[in-house]
Amino acid sequence: MSNNKRQLVLNVFLQRFGHHPAGWRHPSSTDNGRPDLAWWLKAARLAEAAKFDTFFIADFIGRSGKITPDTGRSGASYQFEPFTLLSAIAAVTKHIGLVATVNTNYDHPYHLARKMTSLDHLSGGRAGWNVVSSFGDHTAKNFGLKEPRSHAERYERAEEFVELTKALWNSWDDDAFDHPDRAAGQFYDPQSAHPVNFEGKYYSSEGLLDFPRPIQGYPVFVQAGNSETGREFAARVAEMTYCSATSLGVAQAYYADVKGRMAKYGRSEDQLKITPGLSVVVAESDQEAQDRFGELQDLVDFSNLEFGGFDLSQYPLDGPLPDLPYQSGENGKGRFQQQLELARRENLTIRQLVLRFRVARGHLQAIGSVKTVADLIEQWFAERGADGFNVVPPYLPQGFEDFTRLVVPELQRRGIFRTEYQGKTYRENLGLDRPGNPNTVQKLQRAAA
Template sequence: MAKQILFNVFEMSSAMHNSHGLWKHPANERTRRYKDLDYWTELALLLERGRFDALFLADVIGVYDVYQKSKDASIRDAVQVPLNDPAFAIPAMASVTEHLSFALTVSTTYEHPYAHARRMSTLDHLTKGRFAWNVVTSYLPSAARNFGLNEMIKHDDRYELADEFLDVSYKLWEASWEEGAVVNDRENKVFADPAKVHEINHEGRFFRVPGPHLSEPSPQRTPVIYQAGSSPKGKEFAAKHAECLFVGGPTPEHTKQSIQEVKRLAESYGRNPDDIKAFTFLNVVVAETTEEAEAKFEEYKRLWSGEAAKAQYGGSSGYDLSEYTDLDAVFEYKHTEHGQSRAASLTKDNPKKLTVREVLESFDTLKRRFAIVGNPQQVADGIQAYFEATGVDGFNLTHMITPGSLVDFVDLVVPELQKRGIYKTEYAPGTYREKLFGQGKRHLQKGHPGAKYRHAEKSTV
């Protein structure tokens, strides 16, 4: 059987995500309904009908205010603000679905692992093991200020903190409660065996956590770990920790090289590179005919906001594009403490040197390179070609109009991919980790740094 594509939907608990300016489209329901629980349960049912693997929920904990040194552009055009906590809708969505999984973005920069571990265990319990954690470090200066810091923690230091954060979390999830600790023995009046519940006694550079973990082991113990770092430090972190890698690149060749680099690094950590699934961005504009799809795309172009796109880029890269006044100068890479992969995307990682004029123009209009546009066969051709050229395992599907773009994808593209044998017609049973890696593999796999904390005599993998 041909390798089958994994699909997530890339979403955010906000009025808009990355379809800048399209909040103005009259069919964009998320703009007015993202605050309603019904919006999220209806979305979950749609995604399960389309056999999506997971709903991937992005998040930030600050306002994009680097561009023009102001928050105004972001607030005016709903650039990931206003923004709700994405965790609260997950149990409701899980309650109306059987197989759809959920990946939640939580930053290690301003959380504490003790409380965080309980939150993650709770969500793994309530979803019956259909849960993943997208590990990020926070790059927005406004977030640092609101958490009482004068400036952001430096990029590489954020990863050092994150590495210890995960170490503490693994100890709480894997080492604190043994399998069989909860006996629920009414006759002998013992709910849990104290001899099988352990302190972790972590003493580190950033955290001191004696334990024990407050929650009993959830179906997966440790949620599936997503990570999206593309800087040298981020790739090392992903190679060590990630089970699902979120990767991008200006060309299919670049994306393929990034995946291969992380997998080689994973082997150096004693991990099986097959224990990492790679995902990249996908955006689609599809209709029954090519002409209808092109008309949709032109409509979206008219609503696009270049100012919103520049505001989002400014916060994620650290580059304030309003300061670049020499339009014919080369847009060069400079180090920032923001997202280094975003900073590199239009500079040292781009196939050719760009001028400032070219960079600014790239944000001012919706470009065809950001989406596959066409009828179902054309879109499926584009997806299949990229899938085969890069070696990715799946895609995080963004969307112009919600839920309309997703309805189009489910109704028009999914059947075409299924007909080609490269997309599932039924879900596999089990937890999210089992759906990704195989039946019986509900816990971290051997070689993963978190697995070493599991009581050896109780290991199931």
């Protein structure tokens, strides 16, 4: 189903204490580090009441076993495993899309296919998969993986992972289990089954998925990546991207570049939603919002500074960023380059770079009144810098509550954001087509021949 009227997409990506590194130290934060289901259920209900498209769960899987004097100085979010948490959220929501992050380096396509189609059926067709292929050293060690994987290899593995997962979802016709013939003793028609016989470079699988095809055909494919390889993957596979940009010009260039690659894969541009991250502090006035943000900035810890694999603590905090080559392996190259370009372009000191880039994780910052924030959102949307935004509140719970209470009604008043959900599934609400089963098409073609 394609929606002819372009509509702003709003997703929310929450971490327990917010995305600002000092969020856990803010006076409004009273939680400890223990997982709390009630907190997540309340947040999901709030997002759905505000008509958000997506409730997104990241999965920063694995922890380093290296203990240093600085260990424990950050408000790490030790949270639930995404599928377990989203299954609980599915039971208390009806409309909002539920996106789980799954890293292709630490899972298997068959296992993922079972979990994702289960979530799609549990939620009534609201599942999405954030396809991640990062390969951090400490996480690899958690899983006993010793061989490094290059940036290109990780994306190649991810594409094959997605290919096999789709094949498993397509191993049943959509209606395979809808018409049991009790009189004849036939539970399902054997012709509705399409056994998989997949032999790839990295994965292999033979047989059938032990669960019906997802309600949506496939869950919505989500991806994040600013690199050349990441952009090509987005154009070929993704239906939503979480990207980062700090200026409209950079965002417009990314938007045009990625969408311009889609035609060669037989895809229309409206079948990919580009949603940059948006770090928001909103209040009744610009000054009040700046004062609130200033409270967070004053709490930033500069004791442990790393940049591209280098320890910056030996350099003056108020001096320029030194010329250092990237040393952190294959992960984070895009973010490293963004920070480097920003520091050089605006002649920032190390302190200024941290306060400009690190606190918002490279995302666009909107700090101001309702009008200031809404104007920025509308401009980026209207001028094709974004199809919407992935809202990343810097502190919680007040940061997200203020956005839903103040900004969302203004976007609705301007006619660019929904006042009610229109579709039954996550795909329908995003205006994305439902993928058919190619095996079913082939079966019908054979029958008609």
